[in-house]
Amino acid sequence: MRREEKMKPINDNTLTALTSLKATIPFVLRIVFSSPLYIAIAAAVFTTFWFIFNVFDSLLFFSPIVTFYLPDDAITGFILTNTTSVLMGILVGMNVYVIRNSKFRLDKSMVSGSILAIASSACASCSSIGFLIISIFGGFGIITIDLLTNYQTPLRVISIVILLWALYHVHKKIIKPCSMPA
Amino acid sequence: MMNIRVPIIATISAAIFLATALALLISLSVLQQYDGIFYVYGQTQRIAGAQQQITNATSSSNKLSLSSLTSQGSPYQGSKSASVTVIDFSDFQCHLCARYVKITEPRINETYIHTGKVALVFKHLPNRGFDSTPAALAAQCTQDQGKFWPFHNLLYQKQGQIDSGWVNKDNLKKLVSQISGLDMHKFDSCFDSQKYKSFIENDIALAHSLGFTETPSFIIVKSDGSNPQKIEGPQPFPAFKAVIDKELGVA
Numbered sequence: 001m002r003r004e005e006k007m008k009p010i011n012d013n014t015l016t017a018l019t020s021l022k023a024t025i026p027f028v029l030r031i032v033f034s035s036p037l038y039i040a041i042a043a044a045v046f047t048t049f050w051f052i053f054n055v056f057d058s059l060l061f062f063s064p065i066v067t068f069y070l071p072d073d074a075i076t077g078f079i080l081t082n083t084t085s086v087l088m089g090i091l092v093g094m095n096v097y098v099i100r101n102s103k104f105r106l107d108k109s110m111v112s113g114s115i116l117a118i119a120s121s122a123c124a125s126c127s128s129i130g131f132l133i134i135s136i137f138g139g140f141g142i143i144t145i146d147l148l149t150n151y152q153t154p155l156r157v158i159s160i161v162i163l164l165w166a167l168y169h170v171h172k173k174i175i176k177p178c179s180m181p182a
Numbered sequence: 183m184m185n186i187r188v189p190i191i192a193t194i195s196a197a198i199f200l201a202t203a204l205a206l207l208i209s210l211s212v213l214q215q216y217d218g219i220f221y222v223y224g225q226t227q228r229i230a231g232a233q234q235q236i237t238n239a240t241s242s243s244n245k246l247s248l249s250s251l252t253s254q255g256s257p258y259q260g261s262k263s264a265s266v267t268v269i270d271f272s273d274f275q276c277h278l279c280a281r282y283v284k285i286t287e288p289r290i291n292e293t294y295i296h297t298g299k300v301a302l303v304f305k306h307l308p309n310r311g312f313d314s315t316p317a318a319l320a321a322q323c324t325q326d327q328g329k330f331w332p333f334h335n336l337l338y339q340k341q342g343q344i345d346s347g348w349v350n351k352d353n354l355k356k357l358v359s360q361i362s363g364l365d366m367h368k369f370d371s372c373f374d375s376q377k378y379k380s381f382i383e384n385d386i387a388l389a390h391s392l393g394f395t396e397t398p399s400f401i402i403v404k405s406d407g408s409n410p411q412k413i414e415g416p417q418p419f420p421a422f423k424a425v426i427d428k429e430l431g432v433a
Contacts, residue, residue, distance in 0.1 A: 058415045061417050064425050067417060071284075
């Protein structure tokens with residue numbers, strides 16, 4: 001009985017937080033992407049990363065002819081890199097919005113969010129440029145590429161989680177000026 | 183709270199981001215070719231250098247002619263009188279090579295190899311992991327008994343994660359024993375003595391002389407080794423068709 005009483009407020013809080021996110025995220029997205037400028041920024045970032053990821057994943061080729069194909073073994077990776085590209089586009093668009101519209105001072109989460117967002121997207125593609133790592137680091141590079149190739153999918157999932165975390169923090173920064181002190 | 187204002191950090195982040203994206207774009211040759219002409223200056227130099235490398239490598243004693251490759255003992259498929267040769271530099275641990283073998287190679291076989299127009303030669307470029315070289319040595323030993331291609335297909339079919347032990351020495355012997363009609367005694371003697379160590383090293387040296395560091399990489403030549411054309415990566419069939427048809431003179 002006591003246990004149930006203890007659990008109830010936690011569940012309520014989680015539910016409230018989730019309900020709040022369900023409302024605030026679409027609200028923030030509507031605010032930011034109501035302007036064509038941010039849509040253009042997000043589209044440019046998405047396109048850049050889409051090209052980079054698909055070239056690294058050997059799905060898109062420019063020579064001898066321009067070709068794109070999606071073999072069965074690459075579908076999971078393609079979905080993950082597309083998700084990363086979309087998140088990167090949204091995140092950069094939202095960051096630019098924050099930069100242009102706020103006068104507040106930067107806190108640690110904002111810095112770490114932006115850095116991690118860029119680092120994680122680089123990490124998602126690093127597993128496909130193994131030959132460069134090997135040529136630079138020799139034998140040690142082989143071990144690195146083993147890990148990066150063998151754990152490519154989990155690494156990409158981690159990068160998406162980091163991007164979502166960064167997105168949550170940027171969204172908080174955008175809604176913060178709207179909240180009234182109690 | 184940090185005492186740095188948003189615009190400063192934002193400008194630096196944006197500059198780093200844009201510089202990185204631009205550098206990657208240029209290095210990936212996104213702007214590169216249009217009808218064989220390379221418009222980015224740095225890229226023009228690099229590609230021109232690579233083409234010179236191919237010319238140098240081929241001009242010395244026609245290393246890439248089909249007769250020279252087959253006489254050295256390189257595994258091949260197709261007719262010896264084929265007018266075009268596709269030379270494949272691959273690693274048995276490379277998952278992109280497996281993608282090529284499963285998707286593109288059957289179509290090349292069907293369209294060009296079985297019709298006698300093209301011959302396919304395999305060269306070893308073991309660079310993906312520590313077990314890549316033993317796998318290449320074992321494969322070359324199966325060539326002694328005319329069983330290279332069944333073993334090649336088996337390895338790509340059973341491919342595991344890099345250096346996970348799937349092609350360690352014991353597992354290689356188990357895999358070889360699955361090839362019917364292969365004398366295990368002869369194979370063990372060849373494999374244990376590393377008979378083809380220098381052969382594999384020569385293949386690697388040839389790949390490097392052509393500027394290949396990545397697998398799979400291909401060079402498509404006329405049967406006398408002339409007019410070399412490079413294809414890098416596990417490209418789909420239309421990319422190979424474009425180059426092969428040009429070499430055959432039907433494009």
